[in-house]
Amino acid sequence: xxxxxxxxxxxxxxxxxxxxxxxxxxxxxxxxxxxxxxxxxxxxxxxxxxxxxxxxxxxxxxxxxxxxxxxxxxxxxxxxxxxxxxxxxxxxxxxxxxxxxxxxxxxxxxxxxxxxxxxxxxxxxxxxxxxxxxxxxxxxxxxxxxxxxxxxxxxxxxxxxxxxxxxxxxxxxxxxxxxxxxxxxxxxxxxxxxxxxxxxxxxxxxxxxxxxxxxxxxxxxxxxxxxxxxxxxxxxxxxxxxxxxxxxxxxxxxxxxxxxxxxxxxxxxxxxxxxxxxxxxxxxxxxxxxxxxxxxxxxxxxxxxxxxxxxxxxxxxxxxxx
Amino acid sequence: xxxxxxxxxxxxxxxxxxxxxxxxxxxxxxxxxxxxxxxxxxxxxxxxxxxxxxxxxxxxxxxxxxxxxxxxxxxxxxxxxxxxxxxxxxxxxxxxxxxxxxxxxxxxxxxxxxxxxxxxxxxxxxxxxxxxxxxxxxxxxxxxxxxxxxxxxxxxxxxxxxxxxxxxxxxxxxxxxxxxxxxxxxxxxxxxxxxxxxxxxxxxxxxxxxxxxxxxxxxxxxxxxxxxxxxxxxxxxxxxxxxxxxxxxxxxxxxxxxxxxxxxxxxxxxxxxxxxxxxxxxxxxxxxxxxxxxxxxxxxxxxx
Numbered sequence: 225x226x227x228x229x230x231x232x233x234x235x236x237x238x239x240x241x242x243x244x245x246x247x248x249x250x251x252x253x254x255x256x257x258x259x260x261x262x263x264x265x266x267x268x269x270x271x272x273x274x275x276x277x278x279x280x281x282x283x284x285x286x287x288x289x290x291x292x293x294x295x296x297x298x299x300x301x302x303x304x305x306x307x308x309x310x311x312x313x314x315x316x317x318x319x320x321x322x323x324x325x326x327x328x329x330x331x332x333x334x335x336x337x338x339x340x341x342x343x344x345x346x347x348x349x350x351x352x353x354x355x356x357x358x359x360x361x362x363x364x365x366x367x368x369x370x371x372x373x374x375x376x377x378x379x380x381x382x383x384x385x386x387x388x389x390x391x392x393x394x395x396x397x398x399x400x401x402x403x404x405x406x407x408x409x410x411x412x413x414x415x416x417x418x419x420x421x422x423x424x425x426x427x428x429x430x431x432x433x434x435x436x437x438x439x440x441x442x443x444x445x446x447x448x449x450x451x452x453x454x455x456x457x458x459x460x461x462x463x464x465x466x467x468x469x470x471x472x473x474x475x476x477x478x479x480x481x482x483x484x485x486x487x488x489x490x491x492x493x494x495x496x497x498x499x500x501x502x503x504x505x506x507x508x509x510x511x512x513x514x515x516x517x518x519x520x521x522x523x524x525x526x527x528x529x530x531x532x533x534x535x536x537x538x539x540x541x542x543x544x545x546x
Numbered sequence: 547x548x549x550x551x552x553x554x555x556x557x558x559x560x561x562x563x564x565x566x567x568x569x570x571x572x573x574x575x576x577x578x579x580x581x582x583x584x585x586x587x588x589x590x591x592x593x594x595x596x597x598x599x600x601x602x603x604x605x606x607x608x609x610x611x612x613x614x615x616x617x618x619x620x621x622x623x624x625x626x627x628x629x630x631x632x633x634x635x636x637x638x639x640x641x642x643x644x645x646x647x648x649x650x651x652x653x654x655x656x657x658x659x660x661x662x663x664x665x666x667x668x669x670x671x672x673x674x675x676x677x678x679x680x681x682x683x684x685x686x687x688x689x690x691x692x693x694x695x696x697x698x699x700x701x702x703x704x705x706x707x708x709x710x711x712x713x714x715x716x717x718x719x720x721x722x723x724x725x726x727x728x729x730x731x732x733x734x735x736x737x738x739x740x741x742x743x744x745x746x747x748x749x750x751x752x753x754x755x756x757x758x759x760x761x762x763x764x765x766x767x768x769x770x771x772x773x774x775x776x777x778x779x780x781x782x783x784x785x786x787x788x789x790x791x792x793x794x795x796x797x798x799x800x801x802x803x804x805x806x807x808x809x810x811x812x813x814x815x816x817x818x819x820x821x822x823x824x825x826x827x828x829x830x831x832x833x834x835x836x837x838x839x840x841x842x843x844x845x846x847x848x849x850x
Contacts, residue, residue, distance in 0.1 A: 242687040250699050369584070373828035375780055377787050378803055378821030385814050484694035488784060492807070502695070503788055506702035518699050522691045529690075 228537050236530040243522040244304070248297050251515050259283045287313075300515075309516040313508070319516045322501060327520065330486055330497035332402060336417045337482045341424020342475065348425060349432025354459065356437065364429070371426030376485040380419040380492035387415060397493040416493045420485035424478055431474055435467040442466075472536050476529035483521055578841040585840075588833020595827055599645040608639035611795040619813055628815050631805060633795075637816060640797040641823050647798050648827060651713050651782045656774040658717035663724025664760075664767065670725070671732035672755050681725065688722035697781055702790045712791050716778050727770055731763040738762070765842045772835035776828040783824045799824045 259280055284290045288299060303310065309319035348368070352361040388396040394415050402409040439445060440463060448458045487499030494500075498517055505513035580586055598605060614634035622629045628637035670681035688696065701715035735741070736759060744758045785791030786800030794801060799820040806817025 239683075239686055239690055242683065243690050246687050246691075247699065251703055366584075369832070370825070370829060373776065373780075373825050373832055375783050375787075375800070375803070375821055375824050375828075377784065377800075378817070378824065381803065381807055381810060381817050381821070385810055385818070389811055480692040484692040487694055487698070488787065491788060502698065503790075506698060506790055511703070514699065514702065518691065518695055521695045525692060526690050 225538065229534055232530055232533050232537070236526050240523060240526050241301075243526065244301055244519060245297070247515055247518045247522065248300060249293075251511050252293055252296070259287070259289065304519075310512040312505075312513050313510045319513055322513065323498070323516065323520060326497050326501050329399065329401070329495060330483075330490070330499065333413050333416055333489075333495070333497070334479075334482055334486055336413060337420040337424060337486065338479060340417060340421040341478060341482065342428055344421065344425040345428020346432055346471070348429040350436060350459075350464065352429065352433045353436030353440070356433075365433070368426040368429045371422050372430070374422065375488075376419055376423060377488040377492050379422060380416065380489050383415045383419055384492070397495075399493075399495045412493075416486075416489045416495065419492075420482055420489055423485060424482060427481070428471070428474075428478065432467065432471055435470050436463060439463045439467045469536075469540060472532060476525065476532045479528045480525045483524065575841040579837045582837065582840075585833055585837030588830045588837065591826055591830030592834050595645055595830060596649065598642055599649045602642050602646055606636065606639040606642050608636040610635060610640045610643040610797045613795075619809060621813060622815065628819055629813055631802070631816055632809065635795075637802075637819060640802060641799070641820055644797040644799045644802065644820065644823065645827070647709060647792060647796060648779050648782060648824075651709055651716065651792075652775040652779045652831075654713045655716035655720060655778045655782075656771055658713065659720030659724050659774070660767065660771055662717070663721045664728050666721070667725040667728025667730075668732050668755050668760060668763075671729045671736060672751060672759060678729075682729065685722040685725045685729075688719075689726075693719045694781065694784055697785060698788065698790060701785050709792055709796070712782055712785060715785065716781050719781065720774060720778065724767075724770060724774075727766060728763065731766055732759050735759050735762045766839075768842065769835055769839040772831055772838055776831040776835070779824065779827055779831070 281290070288296060291299075300310070307320060309323065311317065312319050312322060315322070348364055352364050355361050384396055387393050394411050398412055400409040400412050402413075445458065445462055448462045453462075486497065487503065489495070490497045490499040491503060498520065502514060502517040502521075504510075505517065580589070612635065614630070616634065617626070617630050618632055618634035620626055620630045620634075626636050626638070628641070630636055631640070666681050666685070670678045691699075697715045697719045700718055701712055704711045704715070741754060741758050744754050749757070782791055782798070783800030783803070786798040787804045789801075789804060792798035792801055794805075802820035803817045803824075806813070806815075806820070809816050
C-alpha cells in the first residue's frame with residue numbers, strides 16, 4: 225500500500241510539473257507581445273504602439289521577458305516553489321494574495337456543487353436502476369439526458385429569471401462570505417450550486433444507473449438472489465460495492481467539470497472567485513495571473529485525482545496490485 | 547463543458563467476432579437506430595438544424611449583423627417574432643444564422659481533434675515503448691487541466707481572432723480524450739491474430755496501422771465524433787459567453803446569451819432563446835451518438 229501511494233504521488237508530481245510547462249509554454253509561445261497587448265488594453269485605445277521602442281524594451285527588461293524562455297521558466301517555477309506566484313500587471317498586487325482572497329470562495333461553492341452533484345446523482349442512479357422501466361425511471365433518465373446538454377450559464381440565467389425575479393425567493397447575484405453571515409450566504413449560493421450541480425447529478429446518475437444495471441446481470445448477483453438473501457443486502461453489499469468502481473474513478477472528472485462550470489457560474493452570478501479572476505485577467509492580458517490561475521486549476525484537479533486513486537487503491541486491492 | 551462520463555469501454559471481444567455480412571449489419575443499424583423514439587427525435591433535431599444552417603438566408607429576410615437602432619430591444623411582435631436585441635437585430639434571424647457558426651465550429655474542431663487524436667493514439671498503441679510513454683503523458687497533462695480552462699487559455703491568449711481561433715482552441719482541447727480512447731481501442735485490436743499474421747507476411751508498421759488496426763478500431767471513433775460535436779458546441783457557447791470566443795457582430799449563441807443577460811428582466815427571451823437552441827443542438831447530437839453506439843456496438847448484438 226505504501227509503495228502504491230508513493231508511486232501515485234510521484235506520478236502526480238510529475239504531471240504537475242508537466243502542467244506548469246504546458247501552461248507556461250502556451251502563454252509564451254502563442255503569438256502576441258504581452259507588453260504591447262497589455263498597454264493597448266490598458267490605455268483603452270486599442271492601439272498597440274503607444275510606447276516608444278525604448279519604453280517598450282525597458283518594460284520587457286523589467287518583466288524579465290527579454291531573457292530566453294527556459295530561463296524565464298526556471299525563474300517562474302523556482303519562485304512558485306517559494307510560494308511566490310509573481311505580481312499582477314493589472315492591480316499591482318502579489319498574485320498569491322489575489323488568489324488567497326478568491327480561492328476559498330470557489331472552494332466553498334465547489335464543495336457544495338460536488339456534494340449535491342455526487343450524492344444526488346448516486347441516489348437518482350441507484351433508484352432508477354432498481355426501478356428500471358417504471359415511468360419515474362423513464363422520466364428521470366430523460367431529465368438526466370437533457371441535464372447533460374444544458375449550458376451551465378444558461379441554466380443559471382434561467383434560474384435567476386424564475387426564482388429571483390418572478391418568485392423573489394433568492395437574491396439575483398452577488399456573494400456573502402459564509403464565515404461572515406452563514407444564513408445569508410446560503411441564500412446566495414443556492415442558485416449557483418443548483419445550476420452546476422444539475423449537470424453533475426445528470427452525469428453521475430447516468431453512470432451509476434448503467435453500472436448498476438451491468439452488475440445486476442452478473443453471476444454473483446444471481447447467486448445472491450438464489451441464496452435467498454434480502455434485497456437490501458444484495459443491493460448494498462453485492463451490487464453497489466461493485467458498481468461503485470467506475471463511479472468513484474469518475475469523481476476526478478466530475479470535479480474538473482464542476483470547476484469548469486464554476487467559471488461560468490461566477491460570471492453569471494458575479495461571484496468573485498477563481499473563475500472570475502482568470503476571466504478578468506484574460507481580458508486585461510494580465511498573463512501572469514492567467515498563468516497562475518490556470519496552474520491552480522490544474523493543481524486542484526491533479527491532487528483530487530491523486531486522492532481518488534489512493535482512496536480507491538485502499539478500497540479495491542485489485543487496483544493496488546494491478 | 548460537461549464531459550460525458552459514460553464512455554464505451556474498450557472491448558476485448560470487438561475484433562474477435564467474425565463480421566457478419568455487410569447488408570444485415572446495415573439493416574441492424576437502421577433497425578436499432580430508428581427503433582427507439584429518443585434516437586429518432588435526436589436524428590430529426592439534427593436534420594432540422596443542418597437544414598436550417600444550409601438554408602438560413604431563405605428562412606429569414608433580416609441581416610444578422612446589420613444594426614437597426616430605432617428598432618432595438620423590441621419584445622416579440624409580428625415583424626420580429628422573438629423581438630430584437632440592443633442593436634435592433636432580429637433575434638430569430640441571429641439564432642438561425644447562429645446554427646451555421648455552431649455547426650462550422652463544431653464539425654471543424656471535432657474533425658481536427660479526431661485526426662490529431664487518432665494519429666497520436668494509433669502511434670502510441672502501435673509503436674509502444676517510449677512513443678507510448680511520451681504521447682500518453684502528453685495526453686495526461688492535457689487532461690489535467692479542466693477542458694474549459696485549457697480552451698480559455700488558448701482562445702484568451704489569441705483573443706480577437708475569428709472563428710478559426712475558437713476552432714483551434716476547441717480542437718486542441720479535444721485531442722487528449724480522443725487520443726486515449728483510440729489508444730485503448732488499438733491496444734486491444736493489436737492482440738488479434740490477424741495483426742500478427744500481417745506482421746508475419748512482412749507488412750510495414752505504417753501499413754499495419756492503417757489497414758489492420760484502424761479499420762477494426764474505428765467504431766468508437768464514430769461515436770466519439772458524434773458525441774464530440776455536442777461537447778464542442780457547448781464549449782464554443784461557453785467561450786463566447788465569457789466573451790473570448792466568437793466576437794460580435796458574428797451571431798453566436800453563447801455570445802447572444804451573454805448580451806441578453808443585461809436585459810434579462812425586461813426582455814428575457816434575448817438570452818433564453820439562444821440557450822434553448824444550444825440545448826436542442828447538443829441534445830440532438832448526443833442522442834444520435836447514443837443511437838450510433840447502440841447500433842454498432844458488437845456486444846449488444848442479439849440483445850437489441
